[in-house]
Amino acid sequence: MNIYERIQTLSPDQIRQQLSGISKSEVEYALGKSQLSERDFLALVSPAAEPYLEEIAQKAHHSTRRHFGNAVFLFTPLYVSNYCENTCQYCSFARQFTIDRKHLSVSEIEEEARLISSTGMRHILILTGESRSKAPVSYLREAVSVLSEHFASIGIEVYPMLEDEYGTLIRAGVDSLTVYQEVYQEDVYAELHKGGPKEDYRFRLEAADRACRQGIHAVTVGTLLGLNDFRVEAFYVAVHVKHLLDTFPGTEVSVSLPRMRPLVSDFPVPSPVNDRHFVQLLTAFRIMFPSVGITVSTRETAGFRNNILPLGVTRMSAGVSTAVGGHTGCGSTTQFEIADTRSLSQIKEELLNRGFQPVLHDWNSKLLSHDVI
């Protein structure tokens, strides 16, 4: 069954009903297991699991230590274009907002790259709004070829593409893809994404599959926490991650937990997720998927990020600007307000002080590039 069909078989009402029916003993049973089923995951994110949060956190901590030791992998996003044809009310880049629109030329990208790279950063994630006319695949390909001169590994977090377009970018040096579904519950998704190419729920949902089929090294998926019932969304993410692990066992799969931050619009967060619930999700994902990477962004504050490090976080962005051209100082409007403004060197130092190893180099696109040897 493909992921779209699979998600369709799981109605949100059914999931909610199951969630409310979970008993304490089911939570204890899930906690005692070494390999969790989807039902066990649901138990860990259920209201019944809330009194067990410390126990769940302890288990998540030990699992993280065994699989990842003390390593925390660092990367930074590079916003190259904020032109967007979508209307997502929750995003500052949406087409209806009057903001400074900016699109970096290839030489501007190189300038930003030089500056970021001089801080010691080795992994870069290219971000754009969804505009094929302003940021076509050919433009991204040029960006990749410039960036590969400065970075060990290049990821993309851009609009969903066709399979052969992913192939083109992978061959140019892209080794990881990040694509958030934002909302997995299809009717809520439809409500939030009217007009613009993002209307196509299924095309976005299956983007990770297309990149995996083209042999990408790593993919990251996730939901934007705050847009819908977080327990239901977490369950869909778990189903998606499991689908990717089962279908593409060789691909490194990560999950990200972006939580909504203030924007230029006064869009009210429909279903805010508090810190306690955030930790419940983080630890449930860690226990369900011991070998999967978990990313936490600078949407979270420095203090909160420090506190959740031992609970399963293995990847963090650092030295972040969410503005196009933000590193060279002539930046546009930011996509969202970042809460952790620490520089790379500050984050490195703080990680070391807390007993973690900042990893700046965890992959090199040259390792698999065909023209090296």
Add this chain to the structure above:
Amino acid sequence: MTQTTHDELIIKGTSVRSRLITGSGKYRDDRLIKDVLEAAECDIITVALRRVDLDRSEESILNHIPKGKILLPNTSGARNAEEAVRIARLARAAGCGDWIKIEVINDQKYLLPDNDETLKATEILAREGFVVLPYVCPELYCARRLVEAGAAAVMPLGAPIGSNRGLRTRDLIEVLVSEIDLPIIVDAGIGRPSDAALAMEIGADAVLLNTAIAASAEPVSMARAFRMAVQAGRLAYLAGLATESLHARASSPLTGFLNQ
């Protein structure tokens, strides 16, 4: 201890004093690596090439590895033979020497090695003059083919990577110890010094472990503990362990009538 001074481990003609091999990843601070290696008295250290920044030598993890150690780069991140071969060649081109641990993993859930692809990579790299140490699921026929392919050792897993579950594959490793005429190095799964001692007691030639030391609260003390466990297990193996018996000797033996 005169006996152990002559008890060298020979890997492809190279004599190695220590039967404990450790890794370089997962430490809270790379500066600990030097102290750990000293406490563990390791001669060989494995390093994931994916973590080595080949473009920026000043940031490289290799700077934390003392001179005089045998560097064993591994092909972590390779999903098939072709990728492992490419990573091995890059390691050699980067000055990491001729030793290579082949690690081909095409399943991120269990992190189990792919024996078929590992064998293919071993054949190619051994022909190119590498000292090849393949990481495999313990399996007799694969091990025999690895011998033919020119492997320098066979590295069966005790349990999946990072699981700390101990010597779950003990019976299969015992088959390799008894049948394969190459050093058998138990790699992965060893969580406690007693697991390492057990591996050595059943006749493994060495053990490779990383997480149990690197992720412990006191890596240097843990390194010392593992060194002692490996030495104790080896000594016990050489001395010849008394056979185990589940039953006390019966005072009225069933065959006693034969003596009457």
